[in-house]
Amino acid sequence: MAVAAHAVPHAAHPPTSTGLNSRKMLFWAFLGSECMFFGSLIATYLVYRGRDQVGPHPHEIFSIPFTSFSAFVLLMSSLTMVLALAAIQRGDQKKGSLWLAATALLGMTFVGGQCYEFTEFFYKGLHLQTNLFGSTFFVLTGFHGTHVTVGVIWLWTLFTLAVRGKIPKEKALDVEIAGLYWHFVDIVWIAIFTLVYLIQ
Amino acid sequence: MTPSRRRSKPLRLAAGLLVLGALALAGCALKDYPQSTLTPHSDLAWAIQHLLEQLTFWVVLIFVLVEGMLIVTVMRFRSRPGSPEPKHVHGNTALEVAWTIAPALILTFVAVPTVLTIFKTQAKAPAGSLEVKVVGHQWWWEFQYPGQKIVTGSELHVPVGRTVALSLETADVIHSFWLPIVGGKRDVVPSRTNHIWFTADSVGVFPGTCAEFCGISHANMHMKLFVDTQKDFDAWVAAQQQPPIEPDSTSLAGKGKAMFLEVGCAACHTISGLSPGIIGPNLTHVGSRTSIAGSTYPNHPEYVSQWLANPQARKPGALMTNLGLKPDQIAALTAYVESLK
Amino acid sequence: MTDHEHGEHATSEHAHPGAKAYVGIAVILTVITAFEVAIFYIPQMHPVLVPSLLTLSALKFTLVVMFYMHLKFDHRLFSWLFVMPMILAAAVILALMKLFGVF
């Protein structure tokens, strides 16, 4: 075991064959699996695009300025997330908790925007059952929104811990993994924003 | 169990299976196996058959060689008292390369005719083909001849030697159109139109069926193909184009006609000039067909009466309503239906 | 997947870029997003709308994955775990679009 021993970042964990943390590896594998999940959802949206028998159609409904702002908010939350991680890794839990809160708030802004958007679409006559666009759009973005919501809950949990001083440097991995999840949710939105909103 | 007895068992088994297979294949006469895929009667079915023969050749060859190799190896290297400890061989590159290339070569022999056959059989139907639109329903087949303005159900008539181009659609769920003697199946899929074309090469009556599970009575969704001489076909077309027979209103069939309108049959069934329903099969010339209920029962007054009395008893899940008819109503309707030659 | 891990220095303790670099990336991401929206609104760009948008968003995607998710600095195994499924997902999307006649 001498080979891997010096590479172990956290003393609490037994050494691993690759020297890499098992939880982090699990999480990357999970994100790979999530790629297939969102890939299938996006594929369905793209395959069904333009097959609607009745409106409303995407171009009658989307508000690009509004969604661009949402996309920007989510991008910025990735920045605050990575700053939170950097702070925690330095052992600065105070700054870390602030950046975590900022990330969660930006995430909540995004989810709030999505709620507003969904309501707006609903009043413009686009329901889950209206047409294929309604079904595929709401289910795809709804699953993304659910992911963001889970992320927000996760972030507030970490925030509570950090405020109470319970995420020292040695536990930075907890934040790193939440960060991986958060960034993944962000890049899924990068794909959705382009494929669904901009390329109509 | 002695070693020798044990060893001979796989051999005996293999021999038994081979004999069995040979017997089964030899007995593949159409009269015994009317729905057989191994008795082609059209250009399409022959194209498939030729491919199948090549495939079978390779498959049987590989089967005999590899299973033989397996059995020989096991028997030859059986552990016996005093067998030496084997040498620890880890592999052999030349062998690995050889048995990678060998299957690849065989694949090429099969892949080329496969692709050629795919493109040949899925090309556009030649111009001047007889066009028939097939519509799958739970659980019966509808055949429309747009050129001849004929609509019929469960029994498809085609002339021998003339190319028939089928376009395949469905009214409800996915079914699969399959007449083994003219060729492979093709699914009928909602919101899609599929195509299949063939030229039947001999006269006869051949069964076919739905091959894709489509609900409770999937097993009862049959059809019949009548390959007629051109003369018979023309006569059939002419008969089908006639208006329906008008029974004497005092006869039993005449009462049945009144009953047909009265009890509600007309809501689902078309009889040319009488009723417009399109949910069930077109009955204009139902009396001329040889079978009823998705080609499940012979067209005989006895079966027709039973069918009218309780369709679901004859064909589970049948969508035809059980109208709770009284025996005299059934008799009249049966007489009318049977008169519609 | 090979076994290079053994006997090599594990790389999870690499120095990550600092706050400055992160902000820099954020600025680039913002500019690209603005650019994307601009392309959407400029009619002259519409002939190349799809390829340019795809390129730009792929760029954004890559930047986030490489820098914010640290794949650029992390162990190669993580890249494998993520990038292979991503390629597979992309292939599935393209194959389904092709099979349904989208292009």
Add this chain to the structure above:
Amino acid sequence: MTTTTAPVAAPAATHEAGSPSGLWSWLTTVDHKRIGVLYGVTAFIFFLIGGIEATLMRIQLAKPENTFVSPDVFNQLFTMHGTTMIFLAIMPLSASFFNFLVPLMIGARDVAFPRLNAFSYWVYLFGALFINASFFLGGAPNTGWFGYSNLTSSQFSPGHGVDFWAVGLQILGIASLAAGFNFIITIVNMRAPGMKLMRMPVFVWMTLVTSFLIILAFPVITVALVFLLFDRLTGTNFFQPAMGADPVLWQHLFWLFGHPEVYILILPAMGIVSEVLPTFSRKPLFGYPVVVYSGIFIGFMGWGVWSHHMFAVGLGPIADSFFALSTMLIAIPTGVKIFNWIATMWGGRVELKTAMLFAVGFISMFIMGGLSGFMHASPPADLQQTDTYFVVAHIHYVLFGGSMMGIFAGLYYWFPKMTGRMLDERLGKAHFWLTLIGMNVTFFPMHFVGLLGMPRRVYTYAPNMGFDAMNMMSTIGVFGIILALLFFIANVLKSRASGKPAGNDPWGGSTLEWAISSPPPPHNFGTIPTVHSLDPLWAKDGAEITRTAGQVRGPIHMPPGSIWPLVAALGMTMLMSGMVFGWYVGIPGLVIMLTGLYSWSFEPCD
């Protein structure tokens, strides 16, 4: 079940957990060996249930126009037979081997995430019970294990059967995903020193490939089932042709999952056989790297062939040709594996113990299944064969002759390791020969009855079609298989009662699990061995490894048991079953699940 812990010869004070017994210890266990046993026993029970379903179908089909079961019941039977055998029997039987053996074979004390492992099992158990509960709650699913849209829509399938099926598969998918992640990380990260990837036993390799297939294929079926459930529960239009949707999308998504799933079912058996053959030939596996790469290649190619299940759909000549060629390509690595297995025996000293008989039987039957598969890789030929009994014959040669024979080979091979007692060879051989004869009598005629025009999934057939004799033969064959299984069960019971003690290494195996006592102590290895070669126990230092593997030096910390995985699994199953039963099951489920997950996360572990 409780008996597996019987003779643990581990010195006291070596581990904190000890080897407790009793129901509570099983409910809270995080020991991979016990979870493996739980998986195995549960899956075998479901294998018997699936077998009963098959038997009922075969009785119905014994003669034409039989009325033994009603059409609707028949449709429920074939749907549940397929679903049960695939998701509740073969996959979890493989998972049982993964669980029990992978940590032992790579020289680890447990899997990477023991509690996630327990969670996976409980989710599987509850999901399996849920989906089978449908039989008693208004009718089981009846649209086939493939659930083709739009037959599954509320219009054509009212009632709850399809809901049970869709929700049940979602639940089972979570169990598979959890296991998939766990085994990837375990194999990549928990190997003993010196065990490079290319020194891993082939079974471990196949577990790794299978796990990757699971984590990448299950999300696709998850999405498809989400669409189906949305359609059925909220009235969306994913598969509503009237709204412009194309039901073929379901088929693409289903088979995008479904074909990798086929390899999820067969690769573990290939791995098992690759372990059994060398041991009973007294010779290392021939061409180890080629066998490994072939397995990886098969797993990879499994993604490019899904539409060969859809040749009759009418995808056009280009798509048909593409999928035909990619499918044929898979024949190459498969053939290569078979040649390497034969070459392993060539020049060896072949001992035909029961495990070896099953392994050879696997090769022999798998060749049959592979070759019939090759026949319908050619789309024009497939158009005559698809949806007929020819395909039923094919899948049963692959899944029964292949997967199940492989699993039985593994059972006979590792049963002594799992329980510490030998199985009876005479009963075992009777089991093998009856299985071989029974399955061939059952399934071989199906090739012909299919080619002669009998479609599958029919509850009845007409007497004048020439199907009678061969159907009767198939039905008779089933009773041969049943008899064989009785021999197996008798064998297990006999071994529990009076089986010979196994010792560490009854077969002279080469892999690490044979270095330790049978059954292994909770901590597996007293001293983690250092591996220097592919066949550690056959290498020069093999005796040394065996000598030290049992020796405990210093304290060993094993994770304590936990009830929370079970609680979380129960809550999650309730939450999801709320889609069928209503909010009054779903909401309490949510509360229970969150309680379980919260307590789990904050429970001290590792």
